[in-house]
Amino acid sequence: GAGVSQSPSNKVTEKGKDVELRCDPISGHTALYWYRQSLGQGLEFLIYFQGNSAPDKSGLPSDRFSAERTGGSVSTLTIQRTQQEDSAVYLCASSLETSGGDSTDTQYFGPGTRLTVL
Amino acid sequence: AQSVAQPEDQVNVAEGNPLTVKCTYSVSGNPYLFWYVQYPNRGLQFLLKYITGDNLVKGSYGFEAEFNKSQTSFHLKKPSALVSDSALYFCAVRDWGGSQGNLIFGKGTKLSVKP
Secondary structure: OOOOEEEOOEEEEOOOOOEEEEEEOOOOOOEEEEEEEEOOOEEEEEEEEEOOEOOOOOOOOOOOEEEEEOOOOOEEEEEOOOOHHHOEEEEEEEEOOOOOOOOOOOOEEOOOEEEEEO | OOEEEOOOOEEEEEOOOOEEEOOEEEOOOOOOEEEEEEOOOOOEEEEEEEOOOOOEEEOHHHOEEEEEOOOOEEEEEEOOOOHHHOEEEEEEEEEOOOOOOEEEEOOOEEEEEEO
């Protein structure tokens, strides 16, 4: 079946511009995760959605970052006034999470969006 | 706090030889452990996971991992390496301490398999 998809695959933007990254999870997966992969920081967790709700936004690196999820499906990660340090690969993952907290379900990742801020 | 360590930045193996990629963890509670592989310009691909039960877990592409509770390790292994196994490998632990279940990753180990 279809996996997690992300768009765009590559985004080059100028410092100070806003960008929007999209994630389409596997159908039926209730949990959605955003991660960021950069050379200096490795893989870091940004935000988690259970359904449309994000219970904790403290993983977002600054208040320029926001995310939403609608209809329990597609999620968008928005970065306002982009800075060069935002350059990274943004990865989205989804998992079934039928058992809620302490779930052992596997997270499946999309191909990522490579963001370059000039 | 949960953490994962991959002590080797790079592992070099000759094709046909066995390979081991090391991972150690520190968790409170049950260790839900995962291995992912990343090929160039691709996302992370799930290989295998340990939740409970048999300490030897078998996964995709002939990979397996051995969970060792006393050594807090979860090393990835393959009996006979292929050139196509060359990639970046990440060990991860599921963190339910903050009730979000996000993965905490090691820094990754680059595996290079030479013909």
